Amino acid sequence: MSSHHEIPSYLTPSEIGPWGVYLEQIDRVTPYLGSLARWVETLKRPKRILIVDVPIERDDGTIAHFEGYRVQHNTSRGPGKGGVRFHQDVTLSEVMALSAWMTVKNAAVNVPYGGAKGGIRVDPKTLSQGELQRMTRRYTSEINIIIGPNKDIPAPDVNTNEQIMAWMMDTYSMNQGSTASGVVTGKPISLGGSLGRHEATGRGVFVVGCEAAAKLGLAIVGARVAVQGFGNVGGVAARLFAEAGAKVVAVQDHAASIVCETGLDVPALQAHVKQHGSVAGFKGAEVIADGARFWEVECDILVPAALEQQITEANANKIRAKLILEGANGPTTPAADDILHDRGVLVVPDVIANAGGVTVSYFEWVQDFSSFFWTEEEINLRLTRIMREAFAAVWQLAQDKKVSLRTAAFIVACTRVLQAREMRGLYP
Numbered sequence: 001m002s003s004h005h006e007i008p009s010y011l012t013p014s015e016i017g018p019w020g021v022y023l024e025q026i027d028r029v030t031p032y033l034g035s036l037a038r039w040v041e042t043l044k045r046p047k048r049i050l051i052v053d054v055p056i057e058r059d060d061g062t063i064a065h066f067e068g069y070r071v072q073h074n075t076s077r078g079p080g081k082g083g084v085r086f087h088q089d090v091t092l093s094e095v096m097a098l099s100a101w102m103t104v105k106n107a108a109v110n111v112p113y114g115g116a117k118g119g120i121r122v123d124p125k126t127l128s129q130g131e132l133q134r135m136t137r138r139y140t141s142e143i144n145i146i147i148g149p150n151k152d153i154p155a156p157d158v159n160t161n162e163q164i165m166a167w168m169m170d171t172y173s174m175n176q177g178s179t180a181s182g183v184v185t186g187k188p189i190s191l192g193g194s195l196g197r198h199e200a201t202g203r204g205v206f207v208v209g210c211e212a213a214a215k216l217g218l219a220i221v222g223a224r225v226a227v228q229g230f231g232n233v234g235g236v237a238a239r240l241f242a243e244a245g246a247k248v249v250a251v252q253d254h255a256a257s258i259v260c261e262t263g264l265d266v267p268a269l270q271a272h273v274k275q276h277g278s279v280a281g282f283k284g285a286e287v288i289a290d291g292a293r294f295w296e297v298e299c300d301i302l303v304p305a306a307l308e309q310q311i312t313e314a315n316a317n318k319i320r321a322k323l324i325l326e327g328a329n330g331p332t333t334p335a336a337d338d339i340l341h342d343r344g345v346l347v348v349p350d351v352i353a354n355a356g357g358v359t360v361s362y363f364e365w366v367q368d369f370s371s372f373f374w375t376e377e378e379i380n381l382r383l384t385r386i387m388r389e390a391f392a393a394v395w396q397l398a399q400d401k402k403v404s405l406r407t408a409a410f411i412v413a414c415t416r417v418l419q420a421r422e423m424r425g426l427y428p
Helices: 017-032 034-044 092-108 129-143 162-176 197-216 234-243 266-276 291-296 334-342 356-370 376-401 405-424
Strands: 048-057 063-074 080-087 115-121 152-156 224-228 247-252 257-259 301-304 323-325 346-348
Touching (some): 034 405, 048 092, 048 129, 063 080, 063 092, 080 162, 092 356, 115 152, 129 162, 197 301, 197 356, 197 376, 234 247, 234 266
Parallel strands (some): 080 152, 301 323
């Protein structure tokens, strides 16, 4: 952590965490921003942070309180956009960092949004369905003052899904007195959700992965793929790679790590996970007893699609992939980035690799405004085009400036955000 950062007074030095990683990334990009560097502090301070108390009545009649957050990092290019996660380890630092990465991601793929993020510190597995609904609705009521279709548009993230988005939309709509379908994305199709949204993040990882592999001269057919996290992102990416002729040789999730030299049967594994909640106990694979050994599996393409800070100084030297596609947000620490770069491993950063989700969220929001819906084919074609164009622009800049893809993505994105900031000027 470089010493010249002022730690915000609401974060203690021990809480700097993911926010510190983000600040380090901004420091790395600052020398490339030219005259826009005078605005760079804008990127180091979230525009607005709301911390709310979320009280609910438990099924047994007791009252429980949870801490909720909504951070709007930047809205220079449009309304805030970003997910809401329900997780026992949610912290303000994490939500701040995730909101900032959303600012960068939205600008990197050039969708007209700023960055935001939300979360509640809770283990949702400890709640009944009724308690989960009451907590979601209360949280939505509490952040109601800063969200809206033109202000800030939440979406699903870790442990949240289309049902939770439906409750959020309904709660917001009740307070508005009319249906506001555009207040969240990732909704059920029946409530103005978009076709293709569920698979969009994983599909984007696959599309960008194919583009990056082509640059490396790596054939997808026969390529060995290892995936960490087998949910909405990792599972979909694994399936698409397998369908394209790659071999998914290893998968790790919260409960187990499994390996199969000849390639896992991905549809069978997905069915197993749907039934049992994890890859643990899957018959068609060997178990990797020590989860840390997952990173040493021989593969061509590695997809970390779980949580942040998984690839660190401790394991970056052991990774045997040629190409890493960041399906998760912030899975690689800056120190690990340097190690991988020195070893010639190509890392496609999260802000490009997993931007398929927010891209189709943008399509959903546009469809909600017009109440006119597109076919899944149209959506996938538009998604593929946007992802390819974004990757091509970042790749070209990385070649021109001789920097990593992450630094190039940050240069593209931060330039767009700070140009908007400069053009808008300061009010009053």
